[in-house]
Amino acid sequence: VKDPQALKQTEVFGHRGWSAKYPENTMASFIAALEIGVDGLEFDVHLSKDGEIIVIHDANLSRTTNGQGYVEDHTVEQLRKLDAGSWFDKNFGGQVIPTLDEVLELASLQPRKVKLNIELKLGRAPYAGLGDKVWQKVCSCGLMNETIISSFNHFALRDLKQIHKDANIAILYQEGLVDPWRYAMFLKAEGLHPHYQTFDESVVRGSHAMGTSIRPYTVNDVSKMNELLTWGVDAIITDHPDVLLAVRARR
Ligand code: G3P
Numbered sequence: 521v522k523d524p525q526a527l528k529q530t531e532v533f534g535h536r537g538w539s540a541k542y543p544e545n546t547m548a549s550f551i552a553a554l555e556i557g558v559d560g561l562e563f564d565v566h567l568s569k570d571g572e573i574i575v576i577h578d579a580n581l582s583r584t585t586n587g588q589g590y591v592e593d594h595t596v597e598q599l600r601k602l603d604a605g606s607w608f609d610k611n612f613g614g615q616v617i618p619t620l621d622e623v624l625e626l627a628s629l630q631p632r633k634v635k636l637n638i639e640l641k642l643g644r645a646p647y648a649g650l651g652d653k654v655w656q657k658v659c660s661c662g663l664m665n666e667t668i669i670s671s672f673n674h675f676a677l678r679d680l681k682q683i684h685k686d687a688n689i690a691i692l693y694q695e696g697l698v699d700p701w702r703y704a705m706f707l708k709a710e711g712l713h714p715h716y717q718t719f720d721e722s723v724v725r726g727s728h729a730m731g732t733s734i735r736p737y738t739v740n741d742v743s744k745m746n747e748l749l750t751w752g753v754d755a756i757i758t759d760h761p762d763v764l765l766a767v768r769a770r771r
């Protein structure tokens with residue numbers, strides 16, 4: 521067999537949970553995605569002012585909560601008082617911003633193994649040691665084998681790997697890279713997480729030949745899902761895990 525990785529079933533990762541139907545990065549979104557049987561959850565983390573790991577996409581609170589200003593300027597207590605669901609639908613008004621602890625606990629309580637793709641959001645704030653803190657929590661819950669830490673900030677991935685050699689890191693990127701598996705090997709990354717429009721089947725073959733996994737984001741189009749399933753990518757990150765589960769089941 522030339523590419524054994526391509527013969528494995530492509531995994532379905534819910535992007536920010538099941539974000540097409542539930543407010544992104546909330547427990548409601550994660551629980552709903554798990555209930556329909558996703559293989560993995562992708563979610564984003566920041567640090568609060570007092571150093572708690574917080575699950576939210578934007579550095580600024582205004583799009584997905586009723587708060588204002590930046591995550592980094594609020595304590596966890598302040599952040600937990602915010603409504604993280606009403607912006608999406610008033611029926612989700614009870615949703616709050618989760619902590620990483622809560623999501624790890626949810627994953628630990630599942631009767632089956634669930635993969636976690638924790639994305640470090642370092643853009644505005646440098647969040648020194650975020651990766652180290654995240655990995656320590658992952659270890660304390662015994663979820664090392666199921667967890668992949670990704671980031672567009674590759675310095676943060678490199679730093680994490682220097683502290684924790686066993687941490688699974690994956691490189692997020694959004695422009696075409698030539699032979700990206702070479703870079704993955706250089707950083708000792710187990711995976712590549714490219715924007716779905718930036719690579720072709722030859723990158724899947726090249727990555728797999730080096731044992732590097734490939735999990736494109738964010739794929740919401742059925743014909744693209746089918747193409748990526750044919751290429752044998754390791755996982756697909758989607759806002760519509762229900763659609764991808766159905767597409768995969770039909771094949
Ligand atoms: O991790 C894949 C994807 O989530 C990266 O982009 O902006 O949706 O976090 P973003």
Ligand code: MG
Binds near residue numbers: 639
């Ligand atoms: Mg993300």
